[in-house]
Amino acid sequence: MAKDIVAGIFCCVGTLFFIIGTTGLLRMPDLFTRLHPSTKCDTLGACSVIVGMAVHNGWSWDLLKLAFIVCFLLLSSATCGHAIGRSALRRNIPYWKKKEANEDGHGA
């Protein structure tokens, strides 16, 4: 019973962070800033859901499989975020800046 409650809390926290991440994805002004909420979803959101699943499952071999899933998820998420940012930078896509900092609104 207690196990179910803890697992439920972890899954709810994960879902909450997914919701916040998606909100951020919609609110951010340009490509580079949108990368930040998306990596956020992957890290804390997905990891928290997986931790919840691990707690629910208890001690077994599946725990190690879940740990591997977390590792691969983090590796692919970081690589993918980096690849998107890098290709955008190489295409000279200007990045969004605060109005006061730069009047013409273009990045380097």
Place this chain on the structure above:
Amino acid sequence: MTSVRALRNRILLFFLLLLFWIVLTASLALHELVMGAVCSAFVGVLTVSLLGRALDPRITPAVLLRIPVFMLRLAWEIVKANIDVAKIILNPRLPIDPRIVEYRTYLPGDLPRTVFSDSITLTPGTVTVELRGEVLNVHCLCPYHEEGLPGLERLVAWLFGVRKPVGEEGNG
């Protein structure tokens, strides 16, 4: 000396692959282990013939043992940064001031730099957008996110047993 190290790397790769196999099959039955050993040896031979080496020479058993501690400390950093970015997103005024900063790292070699830039990307608020030589271009959501970079760099340096060269001041 180099051949001893190469052999040790191959054995290490073999045991890593075998461990992965055991986790995936979730059994310690003899026929599974034999099948796993055959497959691990095959993949190991394939890796050596394709890449010319078994593992990056920086991956040693000591580094492998430090990885769980490293991941826990990184997870703590990620949780802290996550809560911070969540506050920014939920703030109605959206107080962001993004910029791309150049960061010069003292970490040697491809592997530590890759791990460092991956850690930066995983930490919310900072994304590595370019890695060329020892210079990283990091996109920060807010200027103060940049302040977390030296801490992460120290963490990665600790993982690989790298010491900061003395006499080099003024990172970034």
